[in-house]
Amino acid sequence: MNPTDATELKEACCRVGRELAEHGWAPGSSGNISARLNAETFWITPSGKALGTVKPAELCEISILPTRQPEQTSDCRPSSELPMHRVVYENLPDVHAVIHAHLPYTIALSLHDFDFQRVIVPESVLTLGTIGVAPYSLPASEENAVAVSQLMMKHHTIVLPRHGALTFGEQLEQALHRLETLESLAQTIHLALQLGEVQDLPEAECRRLWEHRQKF
Template sequence: MGRSAPSEAALRRALVDVCRALHARDLIGAGEGNVSCRLGPDRLLVTPAGASKALLRPADLVVVDLAGAKVRGRGRPSSELRMHLAAYAARPDAQAAVHAHPLTAVALTVAGLPPPNDVMPEASVVLGEVSVAPFATPGTDEVPRALAPLLARHDVVLLERHGALALGRTLAEALDRIETLERVARVAFLARLAGRCEPLPAEAVAKVLAAAGVTRR
């Protein structure tokens, strides 16, 4: 028999744990970032707008429908809710979405440098191909429009000068992807400081993916 879906209480605790982990690992600060997960076939659980994610409690989270209307909760849903709605519409397989501001990864977009694709085995296996969405005004419809061509094919997307969005089958997987993105971006940055940053050859990437049993999207 398959495992039953997590209860709403369990998802609320897990989502808050992810928010605290993002803050503890310096992937967000102040009121930055937003996190969501599916809560049944037509509901999402999302972080409230303007709240410090380090101080969130499970009861602070907001329930919305797939059109973005609030169903339950005291606060307003995240100002980036439209980005989350677009992600779930494009990716029925995604159960969770994490938007954070990983410093090194965002710095690469400010410098006009390419995303850290195939720099390390972890990049190939955990992240897949990372793409960069052009700059869009945060909290507006520009963000989902910029992401629209990329969401179906990428689990991780960098938003130019803004942050990153990671999708996952679980909240933990989406968090792992954001954390891995920042670590690989840091390696790429340090390699550039040391002289050059060369990706793994395509044949090496193929071997890495085969060994891990991963098929690229």
């Protein structure tokens, strides 16, 4: 990556951080964003800082292989949720961005064991495919990274119950769109449930949707 592209990517990470903060998806110092620099390294937002205030120079450069030393090329303290970002880059070479946020409606539905596999609105299939739901695990733990690793081959959008969500993509914008779609879906379902039962899309319509998705 040439220096101009690298600078733009760092700025884009910070812009996305501000967007998440404005939505209320990164309360306190929660939420984290990472972007791949090359085959061996990625940047991640630092620990203990409000995501909306992170500056490009504050991103931490991290080795994708955890065994490689030095792990960090600066004195930056990376997000404590680094393990689940790293496991994605380590195993999926086409992924260039990972976002984790504390999405209120998504978390609320997870507290009620909502089945995220249900197809209720077409957008969930068209943008998200199937949503992965990890078992609950301690935030920022290796156990959390293992939970993500067991779903990431099939899902690019993963709900972390009682905690938030993780999305990734070939570009930062794609990971962001997936995150936005998930939270919008959760908000819509939450609103609809106030009015009563919510029906799933009929199976025949789901099949048509999947065919439609394959085409595009």
